[in-house]
Amino acid sequence: MIEWFHPGILFIFGAILIPFFKGKARQIYIILIPALAIFAVASMSDGQYWSFTLLGREIILGKVDKLSICFAYVFTIMAFIGMVYALHIEKIGEHIAAYLYVGSSLGVVFAGDYFTIFIFWEIMAFASAYLVFARGEKKSIDAGFRYLMIHIAGGLFLLGGIILHYMDTGSLLFGPIEKDGSLAFYLILIGFILNAAVPPLNAWLPDAYPEATVTGAVFMSAYTTKTAIYVLIRAFPDTELLVWMGTFMALYGVFYATLQDNMRRLLAYHIISQVGYMVAGVGLGTHLALNGSVSHAFTHIIYKGLLFMGAGSVVYMTGKQRLSELGGLHKTMPITMVLYVIAGLSISAFPLFSGFVSKSMIVAAANHDHRAIISLLLVLVSAGTFLSTTLKIPYYAFYGKDSGIKAKEPPINMLIGMGIAAFLCIAIGIFPGPLYSILPYPVDFEPYTGDHVTGSLGILMFTALGFFLFLKKLKPEPYMTIDTDWFYRKGTGIFMRIAKGPIVIYENFVSNLSNTAVLNPLYVLADICHKIDKHIVDGAVNGIANLILYIGGIVRKAQTGLLPHYAAGIVLGILIIITVYTMIM
Amino acid sequence: MMKRILFFLGDPANTGRLKKLLYITLAVIVASDFIVHREHAVFIWDKIPGWSAIYGFISCVLLIFVSKFIGHIWLMKDEDYYD
Known part of the structure; x- marks a missing residue:
């Protein structure tokens, strides 16, 4: 008898097997996993499961109480409903993304420490972004990238908060945060309320959801914001x-x-x-x-x-x-x-x-x-x-x-x-x-x-x-409305235009400065070096070379190529050696 | 059955009858608001019978006019605004 089984892990590992099924078997499989997950939630009881130590930190994958069970119920029920609704979809990419998305949301719901939350938080962002990309139209792909960028930024706020929180308290355990107005408090809060789409951090939601696939939007409407509500209830x-x-x-x-x-x-x-x-x-x-x-x-x-x-x-x-x-x-x-x-x-x-x-x-x-x-x-x-x-x-x-x-x-x-x-x-x-x-x-x-x-x-x-x-x-x-996404969709363009003035002036100043104050002395220095090179270094090299040539000319004259001269040379040499030898002895 | 109700609602010939039905419903709601117990009332306005009707109507009108006004002078842009 298994004491406890993580329904989120069921989805995440379940996603890996989706490509191995075809046709009817796949249809049965993709609704079977959510059904099993509902069963797993229904049969679990309060406690702490699947905790271990990693690099000296306690990692808790299964913190179970009434709050997490309640969210897990609705997450798994909605996964079942959403999968039935998406049963006709042939593209397995969407099913896999939906599974990872649901699984990582459940991962956050049962997480007992910030590290686990952060990991699943990031998987959620990428898996859900795929549901926007999967629609395949240019608008969807643009919206998907904006969605992903915003959530990566939010994840960084959260990570920064988690690190500061750990430095302050020495603990990564997830629970109510001290309302001390510290930077850690606000960074974690920003990370959470960005996913809850609290204005002014809301624009990603109406930007991306209408561009998602028909079935993808159904999943997205359920998990991201409500996971954020869950962590807010726990921490704030x-x-x-x-x-x-x-x-x-x-x-x-x-x-x-x-x-x-x-x-x-x-x-x-x-x-x-x-x-x-x-x-x-x-x-x-x-x-x-x-x-x-x-x-x-x-x-x-x-x-x-x-x-x-x-x-x-x-x-x-x-x-x-x-x-x-x-x-x-x-x-x-x-x-x-x-x-x-x-x-x-x-x-x-x-x-x-x-x-x-x-x-x-x-x-x-x-x-x-x-x-x-x-x-x-x-x-x-x-x-x-x-x-x-x-x-x-x-x-x-x-x-x-x-x-x-x-x-x-x-x-x-x-x-x-x-x-x-x-x-x-x-x-x-x-x-x-x-x-x-x-x-x-x-x-x-x-x-x-x-x-x-x-x-x-x-x-x-x-x-x-x-x-x-x-x-x-x-x-x-037939109009659209501008929201706070204006700041990063239009505002950045205007920012660039404003910034261009000062930046161009600065750039001109720097290049002028380098032309007059840096380049000119460098030219002079280079000219001196050139002269030294030409007259002194080259002169010395040429001089040595000429000397060698001259000596070579003399030596060459000795090489007459006539045997009597060489024989005379040898005899003369022997005579000199004998003379020197006898003088020394 | 369901289809017939939906078609009945959509038929312009029935507009008059539907209007009457709406007014009767509204009257019944306001009337019943006079007879219910109000032991849960916290604020003074919760004790006024018919308050919810007045407040609901005001809320609706406020939302329509304020949002459309701000929308037209500021927030609503052409579809290709960002392109």
Whole structure:
């Protein structure tokens, strides 16, 4: 009996085997692994597993408690749904990337130390970037590179923070960070909130997600931001800054979503908005608030996955994702539309749908803390969510002006994937008990009170009234919006233009300086050297050579080539030797 | 069945009927807000019946007008802005 098995490792090693399967066998295999992973999560209990010492540091791959189990449940369930939805994809690269992405997210969820978190954090960035590249269009490849660059930068912030944290505390164990305002605190926070897409570090998300493949975007909508929420809950609970950042973020998301024409970009901005609720919940830090953040992450992953699956089906079947080019699809894609609307009602926290039982916890936690402004703003945001996601997209994509596009329902596996997600959205909405039972803290919260139901319906239905009254105002316009990515997409160009002035002047100055002060003396020096070379060195060399030639001439004259001369020479030599010899003796 | 409902919603001939349905729904929601218990109310406005209806409508209108206004004067650019 295995004591514990890491579901993330199941995915990562499972990815390696994908290429060995073909056809039906591969289809079975890619949904079997997530099913096994769900089973592994269901059968695990609290504790610390798979820890060892590496280079004197403790590495913990399996820190299991209620919080990690809850995230692992929704991560594995979403992997199953996403894989069913992606079953028809023939390109195994996408499956492998999705597996590595899910596996590394689970790696972060069970990590007990910063080193492990960092490693999986980086795998996540690369695996998810592949899901953007895989669409293959120039726009996707550009967006994918921007996505990767931003996440590598975020990873470096995190790494810097981890190193400083280790130098301060001497420990790499992952847990609540001392709120001492140190550089380590802020660097780790920046690393985490970049992945949570907190403005102004948010632009990578609406930039990359709409450019990802149809199935890739479904996976991306689930893991990166929610893994960030998980680590924020672990490391930064009860941080006042996050309350305000989260609320601002929730507003920012709906505000931008109202302007979008691209369906998947609109949904991407609503991820930012919904994750804002969770960030605010982390910041509030009470048990109710943290339960709210966890449960909202849980329901969000499923309904947001379903929203991206629904919008993705439209993209897949029509090749278009701009609302201004769509319309009238209720005639040809009715099942897709109904499933999409179920997700829309869930994200809007409509009673009997999943968002209602989770989002309300965070708002209730703000109320308990007597934070009037936060509470009012979060309710305002829920009106905006309903407005764009549940009213605007269905109205302009499925009704509105008939675009005359001849579309069909998507393949059956895509519909089944969406069906499972829709079932969970409704089931959690009606029976929140099972979800509440796996939350990290005991739940003392009842979502279905009379005033809460009528209050929510009032907010939502009067938003609907506003929508229909100002329908013309909301007509999708074929524009794009600039976000903080302006600074690195356009700003760098302007920076270069501004920088060019001073840089050119500096460059001219340096080259002038080198011409006059450095080069001229060098010329003079070279000239002197040249003269020395020519007259003294060359003279000496030539002189020696001439001398040798002269001596050679004399010696040459001795070489007459006549035998009598040589014989005379030999005799003369012998005589000299004998004479010298006798004189010495 | 489902298809018929969707077609019913999409048929311009039914716009009048749908409008009536919406108004009735809104009236029922506001009316029921008067009769529910409010033991959870924390803020003063939570105690006002019909508050959520007013606030929901204001939120929606504010969002539409503020975002579209800022969008048009500043944030919305042509599709090839970055190219």
